[in-house]
Amino acid sequence: MSTTASFHSPTPVRPSSPRRSQLTRNQRPKWLVPVIGVAAVVVGAALSALVGFSPALWAVFAAVVFLVAAPIAVSVIEGGRKGADSLVTYLVYTAFILAVVPLISVLWTVLANGLPGLTSNLLFTSMNGVTGVHDNAAAEGQGPVLGGAYHAIVGTVSITFWATLLSVPIGLLTAIYLVEYSRGGWLGRGITFFVDVMTGIPSIVAGLFAAALFGLVFGPSTRFGFVAAVALTVLMIPTVVKNTEEMLKIVPNELREASYALGVRKWRTILKVVIPTAISGIASGVTLAIARVIGETAPLLVTAGFATAINWNSFSGWMTTLPTFIYYQIMTPTSPTSPDPSQQRAWAAALILILIVMLLNLVARLVARAFAPKVTGR
Amino acid sequence: MSTTVTTKKSASGGRAGDSIFSGLSLGAGVLILAVLAAVALFLFLQALPTFQAPAEDISGGAGFLSYIWPMVIGTVIAALIALLIATPIGVLVALYISHYAPARIAKPVGYVIDLLAAIPSVIYGAWGTTVLASSLVPFYDWLTNNLGFIPLFGGPASQTGKTMLTAGIVLAIMILPIITAMSRELFVQTPRLHEEAALALGATRWEMIRMTVLPFARPGIISSVMLALGRALGETMAVALVLSSGPLTASLVQSGNQTIAAEIALNFPEAYGLRLSELIAAGLILFLITLVVNMIARAIIARYKEFSGAN
Numbered sequence: 001m002s003t004t005a006s007f008h009s010p011t012p013v014r015p016s017s018p019r020r021s022q023l024t025r026n027q028r029p030k031w032l033v034p035v036i037g038v039a040a041v042v043v044g045a046a047l048s049a050l051v052g053f054s055p056a057l058w059a060v061f062a063a064v065v066f067l068v069a070a071p072i073a074v075s076v077i078e079g080g081r082k083g084a085d086s087l088v089t090y091l092v093y094t095a096f097i098l099a100v101v102p103l104i105s106v107l108w109t110v111l112a113n114g115l116p117g118l119t120s121n122l123l124f125t126s127m128n129g130v131t132g133v134h135d136n137a138a139a140e141g142q143g144p145v146l147g148g149a150y151h152a153i154v155g156t157v158s159i160t161f162w163a164t165l166l167s168v169p170i171g172l173l174t175a176i177y178l179v180e181y182s183r184g185g186w187l188g189r190g191i192t193f194f195v196d197v198m199t200g201i202p203s204i205v206a207g208l209f210a211a212a213l214f215g216l217v218f219g220p221s222t223r224f225g226f227v228a229a230v231a232l233t234v235l236m237i238p239t240v241v242k243n244t245e246e247m248l249k250i251v252p253n254e255l256r257e258a259s260y261a262l263g264v265r266k267w268r269t270i271l272k273v274v275i276p277t278a279i280s281g282i283a284s285g286v287t288l289a290i291a292r293v294i295g296e297t298a299p300l301l302v303t304a305g306f307a308t309a310i311n312w313n314s315f316s317g318w319m320t321t322l323p324t325f326i327y328y329q330i331m332t333p334t335s336p337t338s339p340d341p342s343q344q345r346a347w348a349a350a351l352i353l354i355l356i357v358m359l360l361n362l363v364a365r366l367v368a369r370a371f372a373p374k375v376t377g378r
Numbered sequence: 379m380s381t382t383v384t385t386k387k388s389a390s391g392g393r394a395g396d397s398i399f400s401g402l403s404l405g406a407g408v409l410i411l412a413v414l415a416a417v418a419l420f421l422f423l424q425a426l427p428t429f430q431a432p433a434e435d436i437s438g439g440a441g442f443l444s445y446i447w448p449m450v451i452g453t454v455i456a457a458l459i460a461l462l463i464a465t466p467i468g469v470l471v472a473l474y475i476s477h478y479a480p481a482r483i484a485k486p487v488g489y490v491i492d493l494l495a496a497i498p499s500v501i502y503g504a505w506g507t508t509v510l511a512s513s514l515v516p517f518y519d520w521l522t523n524n525l526g527f528i529p530l531f532g533g534p535a536s537q538t539g540k541t542m543l544t545a546g547i548v549l550a551i552m553i554l555p556i557i558t559a560m561s562r563e564l565f566v567q568t569p570r571l572h573e574e575a576a577l578a579l580g581a582t583r584w585e586m587i588r589m590t591v592l593p594f595a596r597p598g599i600i601s602s603v604m605l606a607l608g609r610a611l612g613e614t615m616a617v618a619l620v621l622s623s624g625p626l627t628a629s630l631v632q633s634g635n636q637t638i639a640a641e642i643a644l645n646f647p648e649a650y651g652l653r654l655s656e657l658i659a660a661g662l663i664l665f666l667i668t669l670v671v672n673m674i675a676r677a678i679i680a681r682y683k684e685f686s687g688a689n
Contacts, residue, residue, distance in 0.1 A: 052516075054516070056513070082582060084582070084585075085583055085584040085585070087584075088583075088584040089583070089584070092471075092473050092474045092478050093474065093478070094470075095467045095470030095474065096470070096471050096479075096487070098467055099467055099471045099494070099554055099558070100490065102494075102551045103494050103497075105505070105509060106497060109505050109509050110501060113508075170406045170410065171406075173403040173405070173406030174403065174406040174407045176403045177400075177404055177406060178407065180403070181400050181403060181404065182407075187404075187408075188407075190411070191407045191410060191411060193676060194410065194414050197669060197672050198410070198413075200605065200609070200669075200671070200672035200675075201612070201665070201669075202611070202613070202614070202639055202664055202665070202668055203614065204612065204614045204639045204642050204643060204664070205417070205612065205661050206417070208642065208646075208661040209417040209420055209421060211646075211658075212420040212423070212424040212658055213416070213420050215424060220650065220651075220654060221650060221654070234413060234417065237410060237413070265393070265396050266396055266399075266400075267398075267399035267400070268395070270399070292496075295498025295499065295500065295501075296498070296499075297499060297614070297615045297643075298614035298615055298618075298639065298642075298643050301643050302642070302643070302646045305647070306647065323498055323500040323615075326500050326501070326504060327500055327503075327615065327619070330504055330508075330619065343508075346504065347504070350500075350501050350504060353498055353500075354497065354498075354501060357496050357497070357498060358493075358496070361493075
């Protein structure tokens with residue numbers, strides 16, 4: 001444009017003039033990037049039409065064209081440094097979209113496929129006695145989809161209950177040892193290190209451990225709910241320890257010292273002062289740990305077996321949980337010739353599972369907020 | 379003095395409580411170490427028959443090593459694909475949350491990423507096998523037609539899309555939140571003064587990030603990637619559901635290859651006798667691999683802890 005002209009001429013620039021002042025020269029006009037964006041969408045549509053149109057292809061081509069054209073345009077006008085800056089900016093936004101797309105797709109798939117199957121049958125009946133014959137009939141439109149996930153919900157609840165009962169005391173006491181007793185001793189450092197390492201144990205290895213342990217005691221291929229609970233405990237302990245440790249660490253030392261100064265014993269100080277102060281964080285940490293293990297599938301495949309009937313007893317008989325129910329309904333449909341009813345049950349169970357996990361996460365946040373220690377003194 | 383006697387009485391009761399309580403908490407800590415040792419010990423005990431059995435009794439008939447190594451390779455390939463995809467995206471998303479997004483959306487976006495981590499793996503697997511696999515088939519066809527000369531994309535492409543590449547992509551989606559959550563935590567801890575100094579010297583936003591944020595967070599990024607690697611190596615359900623397994627092949631767009639975790643999950647329910655022991659031995663190998671990866675990651679974190687405040 002005529003920026004150089006305005007530089008040479010001493011005449012004041014008229015307010016309505018399109019000329020740009022000294023301060024804004026060498027800057028891209030505001031319309032440039034949106035225009036490139038629109039152009040990229042158009043070019044992307046044209047390119048994808050050339051190879052066979054699909055919305056995904058369109059989006060990919062448009063994004064690539066934009067990511068190439070916009071930084072080049074900017075670097076021509078404003079110089080290479082600004083060009084690199086804008087390239088990274090657009091890459092960051094693209095990465096964000098790329099990360100969110102699968103999330104939306106997963107949630108949408110579960111909702112769209114799961115809602116039709118969410119019937120009272122699914123919630124309140126088991127798969128006991130449901131065979132391929134019923135599924136074939138349902139697939140041909142003669143009768144409803146029978147069978148449900150009630151036994152799986154029962155299994156999930158009882159196995160998770162035992163896992164929580166085992167891991168919370170151990171995790172809590174370990175965290176207390178680390179924060180209140182060890183205080184950086186060699187044993188404490190060792191435990192911290194190995195708890196961190198334990199976080200990375202593959203879930204299937206935890207399952208194999210429980211299977212091997214009970215296999216040695218009760219003979220090979222021992223499977224019942226409690227074995228699975230032990231496997232989940234191995235996975236749950238590190239989460240509980242880490243969360244509780246963090247929470248105990250932020251309890252102010254003044255509170256402990258005030259208690260000691262009144263002559264209170266250490267164990268009573270911990271029970272009556274430290275833990276009540278941190279209880280909201282501990283509770284929300286435990287809830288998050290439950291949310292983490294409730295969706296575990298692999299350890300249950302090797303420890304709890306697979307059942308079609310309701311079994312409340314965690315100490316004898318095979319059990320099914322929601323994740324293994326989903327897995328088996330997809331991998332081995334009840335009726336191999338018409339897998340649709342099985343698919344429907346699987347997605348409905350997936351919807352229930354996601355709802356439970358989301359609910360637990362929400363509860364954890366609410367608990368953390370509701371019982372948070374007051375900032376001001378009482 | 380009578381008062382000291384009475385207080386001594388109550389104090390001794392307290393002392394007993396003290397020692398019981400400290401003993402309990404010490405016991406819990408030691409129990410955790412014992413559990414970790416027991417994991418290794420019991421896996422080893424149950425795997426022992428495999429190591430002693432004659433080579434022709436092992437599946438494949440050529441000994442345990444030739445049974446396990448294709449799966450070790452498969453496991454590493456799947457994890458590497460996942461890392462190659464998830465590392466750049468995860469770090470960029472973390473940058474988005476810490477330095478690009480307006481403060482008003484940064485927090486909800488953090489929740490959304492945590493949500494991604496909360497979804498159970500079996501649901502990712504179900505999604506991968508029903509939605510993602512079939513929608514990637516045209517892409518795989520294109521890859522074999524145009525890049526087929528590279529052995530990685532050798533054709534003919536699988537027409538169900540249940541391939542190693544699909545499994546790797548699903549794994550990438552699953553480990554993305556780990557990388558993002560840890561990197562973001564470090565990015566926001568970058569000293570404000572460093573950032574402002576860079577900006578005051580005329581750096582663009584990207585130059586500021588390159589000169590202050592990334593050097594500060596580098597060890598944290600490395601260790602988060604290592605942790606994500608550990609997760610990807612051990613992830614079972616996504617691969618078991620998505621991959622249509624088979625012998626080791628170089629092509630990522632054909633069915634074939636297998637990972638250790640998926641092999642165990644698919645075969646364990648029906649296994650007995652030596653086969654059971656074989657699968658447990660495979661689990662032991664997986665345990666050792668992830669143990670080494672995690673220990674390296676933790677060692678890196680511990681080394682840089684005093685500078686970065688990461689853990």
